[in-house]
Amino acid sequence: MRTKILIVTNKLLADAGADELDVMEQADLVGSACMELGYEVAKIEMGLDIQTAINQIRKEKPGILFNLVESLDNKGEFAFIAPSVFSSLGIPYSGSTVIPMFLTSNKVLAKRELVRLGLPTPKWVGVNETDMLDQHKSYILKPTWEEGSLDLDESNVFQGHDERMKEIARSKSNHHYFIEEYIEGREFNISILADLNGPEVLPLAEMEFLDFPAGKPKILGFRSKWDAQSFEYSHTTRTFQSGERDRLLHLRLIELCEACWKGFELKGYARVDFRVNEEGIPAIIDINANPCLSRSGGFAAALNQAGYSFTEAVKRILDDAVNRWQ
Secondary structure: OOOEEEEEEEOOOOOOOHHHHHHHHHHHHHHHHHHHOOOEEEEEEEOOOHHHHHHHHHHHOOOEEEEEOOOEOOEHHHOOHHHHHHHHHOOOEOOOOHHHHHHHHOHHHHHHHHHHHOOOOOOEEEOOOHHHOOOOOEEEEEEOOOOOOOOOOHHHEEEOOOHHHHHHHHOOOOOOEEEEEOOOOEEEEEEEEOOOOOOEEOOOEEEEEOOOOOOOOOOOOHHHHHOOOOHHHHOEEEEOOOOHHHHHHHHHHHHHHHHHHHHHOOOOEEEEEEEEOOOOOEEEEEEEOOOOOOOOOHHHHHHHHHOOOHHHHHHHHHHHHHHOOO
């Protein structure tokens, strides 16, 4: 009898945008890979009615759950609920467990943990602490919980002396927004894949901001990811060709990725995002314990660069899920 893989996605809202609909493509890709590996495949959606999801899972009697739940009710702060449910049912599941998922979903908690671990991250303050901003520095107003650059674009970048932006920041919920020091420089989005011998850091992807006018913030915001008609979308590209001149930087980025994996106890697959200042010093700006697996996403691009098929990656993710339950 074949083992059943149950792919669990977040239930889409009626007005779901491109950033939400993306999860359906991921489910199809994972499902095809699982069938290629010889598994039986089923899919369900999880919403805020947790008992319904539990009943559906029990009915399906899966051997392994593949967690693609990015949010519930389109709120990233509920992402940790899915692994909580899976753990309570005692069924092996893909990706990170409850505590790492919660810590990395909340960017402020993640930053506090990075500081505790002695890992570099930009300084930050709460939105009610604008009096602590340095008027000579640049900052970025960031959502605490959301992934996919939701609520994040160049208008979020401001100078420490900008009273209008400080007033906007103070009007936000301190539980849902924070202010981070903005690092002018390069950005790397680096994928990590579980292996029997520990995490494998995949080829290092740098985001290039092509022909951005002087003064235009170079950030990977919502438009650059999801608005195909925007300047940001067409002028932001991914490259794996940063060259020999970056050898020492690459070694440091790999070291930091491995430290994040170990320190946060990540599982299956993950992504760590960095900004690198003009002196070549990297800082961690985000850890994603459940990164996008779509064809156009960074994880798929890194797999391709490493010479791995998507099916091979899914096998390693599933093997990791089973091994930690044995």
